[in-house]
Amino acid sequence: MKTKALLVYITLGAAFAAVSLWVFFSHGKNAKAIRTKYKLGGAMIAAWALLSASGQAPPPPEVTCYEPPSPPNEINVRPKKGGDCQLHIGDTLLVRIYDPAYEIYRVKVLSAEDESQVIQSNVFEIADKNLSVANFDLEIVETGFRGEALVEISGVKTEDEQQTDDFVGSRSISIL
Numbered sequence: 001m002k003t004k005a006l007l008v009y010i011t012l013g014a015a016f017a018a019v020s021l022w023v024f025f026s027h028g029k030n031a032k033a034i035r036t037k038y039k040l041g042g043a044m045i046a047a048w049a050l051l052s053a054s055g056q057a058p059p060p061p062e063v064t065c066y067e068p069p070s071p072p073n074e075i076n077v078r079p080k081k082g083g084d085c086q087l088h089i090g091d092t093l094l095v096r097i098y099d100p101a102y103e104i105y106r107v108k109v110l111s112a113e114d115e116s117q118v119i120q121s122n123v124f125e126i127a128d129k130n131l132s133v134a135n136f137d138l139e140i141v142e143t144g145f146r147g148e149a150l151v152e153i154s155g156v157k158t159e160d161e162q163q164t165d166d167f168v169g170s171r172s173i174s175i176l
Contacts, residue, residue, distance in 0.1 A: 009047045016040045072101040075169035077151050080137070085173040087140050093151065095136040097168070100126055102155030106165055107138055112148035112172065119145045119175075123156070140175060149173050 019040055022033045079085060080092040087093070095107060109120040120143060124136045138151070150172055154165035 012044045072099045073168045074098040075153055077171035088176050089140055089142045091140050093138040095138055097134040100134040104156040106154045106156050108152045110150045112150050119143050146175055149175050
């Protein structure tokens with residue numbers, strides 16, 4: 001089928017070249033030559049479409065009946081009142097961790113400077129290990145800091161009586 005369409009396309013191309021010469025030598029004044037050229041051009045486009053479509057189609061995508069699980073420790077940090085992350089002293093941030101993998105989380109507020117300083121640090125413990133979403137409320141306390149800051153969330157592991165923090169995620173905020 002592909003070779004037949006290719007032969008038709010080559011034949012139409014040769015005919016198109018001949019009709020183009022006819023239009024050229026008639027200086028574009030012969031209406032029959034121009035009409036024939038348009039018809040051959042349309043036939044060439046149709047033949048090219050047939051040639052392109054005669055290949056094998058890709059297999060359809062696989063359909064599954066379940067949604068894949070979300071990655072562990074996916075975070076969402078937003079102000080409790082809504083809006084953007086421009087906060088005043090005393091405002092509350094809602095920290096959500098989807099599919100938590102740790103029992104203890106450390107939430108730090110750091111200055112967004114080159115040499116960042118810890119402005120505030122809180123530790124939250126999850127009471128129920130089977131939660132799909134862990135919710136924490138973080139109140140911005142008075143520290144004298146104003147400006148751009150970063151909320152950094154870490155999971156706390158305890159091994160041999162030593163605690164290590166594993167970075168989970170962060171969000172930029174402004175303290176006004």
